[in-house]
Amino acid sequence: MKPLNELSTRDQILQMMKTSGPLSAKDITDRLQITEMAVRRHLGTMERDGLIESKMIRQTLGRPTAVYGLTELAQSLFPKNYHTLTLDLLGELAEDAGEDTVNRLFERRRDKLKHQYEAELKDRPFPDKVRRLAEIQNDNGYMTELESSGENEFILKEHNCPISQIADRYNHACECELNLFESLLDAHVERTECLAQNGRRCLYIIRKEK
Incomplete structure (x- = not known):
């Protein structure tokens, strides 16, 4: 942002x-x-x-x-990466192969993103990991804002969701994002607000595992 x-x-x-x-x-x-x-x-x-x-x-x-x-x-002026075609294709896939197949696609995307970013984040101190992840999300159109709320505790706000219409229909996309954050940061991550559930933003509480 x-x-x-x-x-x-x-x-x-x-x-x-x-x-x-x-x-x-x-x-x-x-x-x-x-x-x-x-x-x-x-x-x-x-x-x-x-x-x-x-x-x-x-x-x-x-x-x-x-x-x-x-x-x-x-x-509509804010970053959006989705297209109606994507939802149509996912709907066809769910109808033909079942929604579990669609969920596996989101999991494969999560694993791909983990592989893409984990080497860059791996050896950083925890606060640097969180800051870099916020930068990555911001570069991807999520309009992030990061606050420190205590020792080794952060609040990550995402004011925009580039895949919001997809996440509205397939909540597993949101769960995969949460899992991705936990895996990359080796931390406990709690989502307390979600754009796909009528929130004003996605808000994550990130705490370093003891």
Whole structure:
């Protein structure tokens, strides 16, 4: 995920909404450190272009506030590697050979990725392994964000899923990703939020095995 200061103002706003969810004009103003008038001008243009939509939310005190979130059109601007054809072919395979065969395909993909990355990660200290895995996922379009939450404990957030439509239909793809992380990092990995299960992102708690 590119740093915000490397993006245009419009793309900064889109990325903030992708990673944080709906935001008010004041939220965006505070983060970008530009005038509220400039922010509202951008929001007006983006709403007219069909990239964002607004809704009113009630607050404990004061008047309702407008917040802005991404439309489906805007979601399509973020990296997606899937095609409808892939789902069609997997559906045909499941119908002909059974869903276990489709699951084995995901497992073979997991094993291939493990073979591809394990030599690079093998001899690194644990924190470096986690950081490098986050970089790999980011390069593959997952829009990652990594936080340290304690000694040898990390939170990995994936704000985008390039295979989201496939994972929505075949949950085994998500399980294979979890298994891949555990194998590459030699760590306990827990997924607490998942895009394929109506989460806002995929969130992993990663702890080094004792």
